[in-house]
Amino acid sequence: MANEPLPAGTAMDDESARLLNADLLQKFAALAGLVALLVVFSLIARNFFTVDNLINICRQTTTIALAGIGVTFVIITGGIDLSIGSVLAMSGVVAGMLVKDWEWNVYVAFFAGALSGVFVGFLNGAMVNFLRLPPFIATLGMMMIARGLALLVTNARSIPGLPESFGDIGNGALGTTYRLNARGVEVIGFPGIPHAVILMAVLAVVFYYILSSTKLGRYIYAVGSNEEATRLSGINVVKVKFFAYMICGGFAALSGIVTMSRLVTVQPTAGVAFEMDAIASTVIGGTSLMGGVGGISGTIIGAFIIGVLRNGLNMFGVQGFVQQIIIGAVIILAVSVDQFRNRKK
Amino acid sequence: MTTLLSVEGVSKAFPGVKALDNVYLELRKGEVHVLLGENGAGKSTLMKILSGVYQADSGAIVYKGKPVQFKTATEALRAGIGIIYQELNLVPHLTVAQNIFIGKEPVKMGFTIDAARMNRDAVEILKRLNADIKPTALVKNIAVSKQQMVEVAKALSYNSDVLIMDEPTSALTEAEIEELFKVIKSLRAQGVGIIYISHRLEEIREIADRVTIFRDGQYVSTDDYGDLTLDEIVKRMVGREMAHKFPPKKHIPTDEVILEVRDVQRRGETEKASFTLHAGEILGVAGLMGAGRTELARAIFGADPKAGGEIFVNGARVTVDSPLDAIQAGIGYLSEDRKAYGLALNMRITDNITMAYLDEVSTRSGRILKHLEKGVSRRFVKSLDIKTPSISQVVKNLSGGNQQKVVIAKWLFRNARVLIFDEPTRGVDVGAKYAIYELMDGLAASGAGIIMISSELPEILGMSDRIMVMSQGRVAAIMNIEGATQEKILHHAAGLL
Numbered sequence: 098m099a100n101e102p103l104p105a106g107t108a109m110d111d112e113s114a115r116l117l118n119a120d121l122l123q124k125f126a127a128l129a130g131l132v133a134l135l136v137v138f139s140l141i142a143r144n145f146f147t148v149d150n151l152i153n154i155c156r157q158t159t160t161i162a163l164a165g166i167g168v169t170f171v172i173i174t175g176g177i178d179l180s181i182g183s184v185l186a187m188s189g190v191v192a193g194m195l196v197k198d199w200e201w202n203v204y205v206a207f208f209a210g211a212l213s214g215v216f217v218g219f220l221n222g223a224m225v226n227f228l229r230l231p232p233f234i235a236t237l238g239m240m241m242i243a244r245g246l247a248l249l250v251t252n253a254r255s256i257p258g259l260p261e262s263f264g265d266i267g268n269g270a271l272g273t274t275y276r277l278n279a280r281g282v283e284v285i286g287f288p289g290i291p292h293a294v295i296l297m298a299v300l301a302v303v304f305y306y307i308l309s310s311t312k313l314g315r316y317i318y319a320v321g322s323n324e325e326a327t328r329l330s331g332i333n334v335v336k337v338k339f340f341a342y343m344i345c346g347g348f349a350a351l352s353g354i355v356t357m358s359r360l361v362t363v364q365p366t367a368g369v370a371f372e373m374d375a376i377a378s379t380v381i382g383g384t385s386l387m388g389g390v391g392g393i394s395g396t397i398i399g400a401f402i403i404g405v406l407r408n409g410l411n412m413f414g415v416q417g418f419v420q421q422i423i424i425g426a427v428i429i430l431a432v433s434v435d436q437f438r439n440r441k442k
Numbered sequence: 443m444t445t446l447l448s449v450e451g452v453s454k455a456f457p458g459v460k461a462l463d464n465v466y467l468e469l470r471k472g473e474v475h476v477l478l479g480e481n482g483a484g485k486s487t488l489m490k491i492l493s494g495v496y497q498a499d500s501g502a503i504v505y506k507g508k509p510v511q512f513k514t515a516t517e518a519l520r521a522g523i524g525i526i527y528q529e530l531n532l533v534p535h536l537t538v539a540q541n542i543f544i545g546k547e548p549v550k551m552g553f554t555i556d557a558a559r560m561n562r563d564a565v566e567i568l569k570r571l572n573a574d575i576k577p578t579a580l581v582k583n584i585a586v587s588k589q590q591m592v593e594v595a596k597a598l599s600y601n602s603d604v605l606i607m608d609e610p611t612s613a614l615t616e617a618e619i620e621e622l623f624k625v626i627k628s629l630r631a632q633g634v635g636i637i638y639i640s641h642r643l644e645e646i647r648e649i650a651d652r653v654t655i656f657r658d659g660q661y662v663s664t665d666d667y668g669d670l671t672l673d674e675i676v677k678r679m680v681g682r683e684m685a686h687k688f689p690p691k692k693h694i695p696t697d698e699v700i701l702e703v704r705d706v707q708r709r710g711e712t713e714k715a716s717f718t719l720h721a722g723e724i725l726g727v728a729g730l731m732g733a734g735r736t737e738l739a740r741a742i743f744g745a746d747p748k749a750g751g752e753i754f755v756n757g758a759r760v761t762v763d764s765p766l767d768a769i770q771a772g773i774g775y776l777s778e779d780r781k782a783y784g785l786a787l788n789m790r791i792t793d794n795i796t797m798a799y800l801d802e803v804s805t806r807s808g809r810i811l812k813h814l815e816k817g818v819s820r821r822f823v824k825s826l827d828i829k830t831p832s833i834s835q836v837v838k839n840l841s842g843g844n845q846q847k848v849v850i851a852k853w854l855f856r857n858a859r860v861l862i863f864d865e866p867t868r869g870v871d872v873g874a875k876y877a878i879y880e881l882m883d884g885l886a887a888s889g890a891g892i893i894m895i896s897s898e899l900p901e902i903l904g905m906s907d908r909i910m911v912m913s914q915g916r917v918a919a920i921m922n923i924e925g926a927t928q929e930k931i932l933h934h935a936a937g938l939l
Contacts, residue, residue, distance in 0.1 A: 311808045312800045319797060322786035329745055329783055330798040330852065331769035389788040 126434060127382055127398045134402065138409035145412055148287065155294045156359075158404030160185075160352045162297050164375035165382075165396040166304050167348025170341040172379055173308075175321040175388025176225060176232035178342065180217060181349040182371035183243035186364070188214045188350030190247045193256040193363030196263060203262045207354050214350020215343045217243055222342035226335045240372070247365040256363035266292050267359030293355045300351075304344070305393040317341055321388025349375075377424070378403055381431040402427065445504075446471045446635040447492075447523075447604055452501030454487055461487040464501065465661040467654050469604065469635045474626060474649045476638045476667070479656035480679055480871035485639050488656075489606050492637075493525040494518035506603075516545075524597025525606040530589050532596075534582035539564035541581050542596045567595045570632075571625045587618030594625060605629065606637045611645060612869065615731040623649055643672055643872075644900070657681055680873045688904035689879050693886035695723035695907045699757065700891040701773070701860045703742060706751030711737040713916040714751065719860065719891040724882060726906030727895040728931050734915040735895045736778060739862045743775040744768040755860065769798060771860075774853030776846070778865035778895070784849040787838040791830060792819040794837050794848050799856040822851035826881065843874025850881060861885065862893045867901065879905060899928045913937045 139146035164181050171178045192210030195201040201209070217239060224235035270289030278284045308314035316337045319327040328334045352371075357363045382399030384391025403424060410420045449467040453460070462484045469475050479485050490496045492503065494512030502509050505521065512518040518525075532541050539561045540547075548563065550556040564577035573591040581589060590610060597605055607626075611619045626636060626649055640646055646653075650667040655678045662678050676687075701719040712734035719725050729735050740746045742753060744762040753762050753771075760771040768775070777783035785794055796803055796815050803814040819833045826847045830840060837848055846866065853861055863882065867875045882905065886892050896902050902909060909926050911919045911934035918934040 310810055310812070312804055312810060313808060315793065315797075315800060315810060318789060319786050319793070322788040323782075325783050326785055327797070329743075329765050329775065329777065331764075331766035331856075332797070333766070389786070 127395055127402070127431065130431070131398055131402050131405065134405050134409065138405065138412070142409065142412045145409060150408070150412075152288055152291065152294075154401070154404050154408045156291045157408060158400050159291070159293045159297045160356050160371075161374045161378050161403055162301065162397055162400035163348050163352040163355065164371065165378035165400045166301060166393055167345035167352075168372070168375045169379050169382075169384055169391060169393055169396045170304075170308065170317055171232070171345045172376070172384050172386060173317050173321045173388060173391050174338055174341045175324070176338070176341065177236065177376070177386070178218075178221065178345045178349075179233065179236040179372050180221065180239035180243055181345070181352075181375050182368040182373075183240045183247065184214045184217050184346055184349035185353030185356060185368035185371055186366065187217070187243045187247040188353040189357035189363045189367065190251055190256070190365050192354055193259060193263075193357060194250065196259055197256055203260065203265070207266070207358075210354050211347055211350045214346040214348070214353070216346070217350075218343035218346020219339065221346065222339035225342065226338055244369075251363070251365040253365060255365065257361075259361055259363070261361070264358050264361040266296065267355055267357070267361070271295060293359070296351075296355070300348075301393060301397055308393055313337070313340060318389055321390075323389075374403060377428050381428060383435060399431075402431075444471050445469070446506065448504045449488065449492070450502045450504065452488065452491060452498045452503065454484075454491060454496060454499050461659050462491075462498075463659045465656060465659070466664070467637075467661075468664070469637055471603075471635055472630050472633045473651040474630055474636045474638055476640065476646045476650040476653045477656065478640070478643075478646075478653060478675060478679055480873055483656040483679075484659040485656060486608065487659075489525060489608055489637070489639065492518065492604075492606060493523060519597075519600050519602075522601060522603040523606065524600055524602035524604065526590075526593045526597055526608065526610055528609040528612060530586075530593055532581045532589055532592060535580065537578050537580055538568075538575055538584070538592050538595075539577035541592055542567065542577075542599050544596070546599075563599075564595070567598055570598065570628075571595060572628065573621075573625070585618075587614050587621060590614060590618070590622060591625070594622075598629075602634065604635045604637070606639075608639045610638075611640065611642065619645065643675060655679055676872055687876070687900070689876065689883050692883050693722050693724070693907075695886075696721045696889075698722075700755065701893075702754040702757075704752040704754070706738065706741055706753065707749045708734070708737045708741045708746060709749035711915060712741070712912075715912075715917050717910055717917065717920060719893060721859075721889050721891050722886050723907045724886050724892045724894055724905055726902040726909045727893060727912060728897075728899065728902045728909055729912035729918075729935050731897065732914075733912040733935065735912050736864055737915075738912070739775060739864055739893065739895060742768070743773060743862060745775065769856060769858070772858055773860045773862070774798075774856060774858030775862045776849050776853065776864060776866060778868060780845055780849050785837050785845060788836060790834045790836055791823065791828070791840075791848055792816060792833050795819045795822055795851045795855055798852050802855070818855060819851075822855065826851055826854075827877065841871075841874070843870040843877065846870055846874075846878060847881070850878075854885075859889070860891050860893070862895070864895045865897065866894060867896075867898070899931060902931065903928065911935050 144150060168178050168181060188210040191213045192206040195206035195209055196203055221236050221239055224230045225232050269292040271292065272287065273289030274286040275283050276286040308317065316327065316332055319332065320334055320337050324334055353368065356367055378399035379391065379396045380386065381402055382395025384395060406424055406427065407420060410423065445468055447469040449465060451464045451466065452462055453464055454462040465484065465488060477485050487496065491498050494515045494517050497511060503511065510521065533544065542564050543560050548556040548559045561577040568575055571591055571594060573588065575584060575588050575591060581592060610622060614622060630636060638649065652664060653667050653670060653675065654664040655662040655675065657679060698721040699718050700721040704716050705714040707714045715738050727735050741748045744764045744767050753760055755771045762768045762771065781787060792815055796818060800810060803818060804810045816833060823830065823833055828844050828847045830844065837845060840848065866878055870878065882892055894905060903926060906923055908923060909921050909931065910917060911931055913935050914937055918937065
């Protein structure tokens with residue numbers, strides 16, 4: 098906007114420069130935190146900053162990032178989705194059973210699994226829109242229902258013995274190279290970019306674009322900023338909220354499919370409390386739980402902060418419980434910094 | 443009379459703004475001192491310094507002969523300076539007494555709240571205000587005017603010697619304002635010094651002893667109220683001569699009926715209402731609070747469900763079941779509460795202007811064409827003279843008048859030809875009011891039809907071509923501007939005719 102002519106009677110002065118800076122600061126504070134983590138871990142752990150490990154981090158972060166993208170939409174409308182972890186399990190069960198018991202093609206089954214998540218999102222949207230339930234309550238109920246269904250139909254047992262192709266998304270990689278080692282045995286050179294990471298990256302870009310540059314995206318922000326004013330501007334608020342919850346459900350399901358595919362086993366108990374990771378990544382990335390503020394780029398950064406922390410702490414031999422404590426502290430710190438900055442304005 | 447509180451050369455700067463520049467104010471015991479100024483004149487900043495929310499950069503505050511600098515609001519309260527903000531600060535789910543004594547509950551045995559004593563003391567304070575309120579009633583269940591009394595009682599419970607009131611009447615009806623004024627007068631008689639901030643020049647006549655005027659963060663003058671004319675006050679507030687409060691009428695109503703409302707009703711709120719609106723006309727809608735004006739407007743706009751009736755736009759019948767239906771028929775509605783119903787405050791000016799008509803600046807696949815969008819908002823920022831450093835400014839940071847212009851821009855961009863302005867100048871300062879009147883006049887002159895709901899009779903008489911008076915949910919009268927008087931309108935509004 099700097100090179101465009103300015104409206105007469107207004108001065109493009111310090112004010113807009115300041116606003117611009119504040120905006121950049123907001124974005125880059127989280128990013129700077131991520132970079133700092135990378136630097137610190139690289140310095141202390143020798144195996145941290147290697148191609149293998151960085152790809153590993155990406156893979157580990159993918160499921161959080163996917164669910165985070167979805168829930169960002171819901172949170173910007175001022176809502177919340179607690180059913181993500183259960184939908185993750187349920188969608189895996191749907192895909193697994195379709196492959197195992199009905200002998201469906203793996204990819205068709207994956208698609209069906211994703212659709213089941215979209216459907217749960219639709220139900221969440223219906224409860225919020227028509228029963229006028231607070232999103233917290235509606236999705237809390239759905240959290241229990243979806244988890245219960247997943248456990249019921251599988252008898253709480255995992256589904257093993259799935260075809261190898263079931264693991265393609267979770268384990269496959271693109272661009273793997275091989276080389277001969279000193280003894281003339283073929284070994285992996287470049288491990289390749291995991292399919293799941295590519296999927297996540299593509300979807301992140303597409304949904305970043307949807308949120309930042311389309312009417313739907315604008316309406317999502319508008320609903321979160323002032324729902325009634327949005328309705329009185331002739332916008333179908335019901336439709337907008339349906340979209341948000343369906344997108345969220347779809348991403349939760351995708352995240353489930355990636356998780357199960359990685360294990361080549363369906364675990365109906367997977368993803369308990371996983372929604373909290375997704376919400377945490379969103380919040381660390383600067384999206385406000387009050388609605389109206391936030392974005393996909395922040396969520397991706399937030400997801401990577403969590404991913405890098407887990408990976409680095411693991412590598413450093415930090416116990417799992419201690420990791421939880423540290424990540425909890427990071428969430429509190431990140432949001433405090435945000436609050437402090439807003440207050441200063 | 444003795445000086446209670448004096449502000450001597452206080453300055454306060456925020457990053458990029460000098461909010462107060464060497465200002466003075468002297469409050470005597472037992473006087474009502476009115477502080478006037480447009481939005482941004484620095485009144486609220488000074489009040490916040492006096493009550494300990496902000497600290498002054500330089501200058502002194504002398505209270506009862508001693509220089510003071512309060513670090514927190516509690517400190518100021520304890521010293522006897524009570525403040526009542528424009529927005530009520532009460533806890534709705536607590537009782538009247540609990541609200542009055544919040545933070546200083548009387549205790550027995552060191553830790554349990556002495557509820558009986560609290561209620562007794564509350565009665566005592568409320569009696570001083572002649573307010574008939576039960577101390578055990580929940581605050582959410584009493585009328586706004588009574589809540590206002592509870593605020594006053596809360597401030598008095600500290601035995602305040604100084605009471606600061608920031609636009610206390612903005613949510614009150616005429617009758618309630620009368621009640622409040624009685625209280626103010628009785629407090630004055632008891633020796634309390636009152637600093638009274640208001641936009642409404644008409645109402646201060648009844649209570650003002652002296653008047654101090656600020657402009658753009660600077661001190662202008664202090665006078666006895668009796669020595670000033672209204673014109674002189676306005677001139678000093680805005681810094682220029684405002685010979686007329688209303689712009690000369692440029693618009694001329696035509697014969698063309700742009701909107702016809704037939705038997706539209708909101709169940710339980712209004713009776714069946716019928717009226718017409720012509721192109722180029724401003725139809726003023728007067729009435730007391732609760733007369734059903736906003737309810738009728740919202741029903742016409744499709745914001746609330748109707749219990750029957752028909753709407754015709756340009757002679758064609760239109761079905762209006764949602765705001766979208768109304769908008770597509772060319773109707774726009776500017777709510778009386780623009781923060782709650784008109785604006786997405788966290789979003790930019792641009793987002794708000796295009797919100798109702800994103801189709802116009804996006805591709806069929808739904809991609810917003812940002813350069814078009816920016817062009818549109820730049821055009822409206824310029825044509826409506828919206829004062830802002832940039833079109834990317836978040837609307838929350840604009841003044842009331844400029845926010846109102848953003849809402850107007852939204853409907854103009856949507857090509858609305860029938861505009862319903864519900865209290866268009868509420869919370870807007872004198873200079874910006876004039877600009878909004880000019881805008882409305884210009885819109886009517888360009889062929890739009892305007893329905894202007896207003897509780898300010900001078901505004902109704904100054905702007906309208908015809909006047910519709912509502913009373914208790916029904917249309918009591920529709921009259922031409924010629925021959926209309928405040929008395930006549932009030933008679934209809936009160937249901938006396």
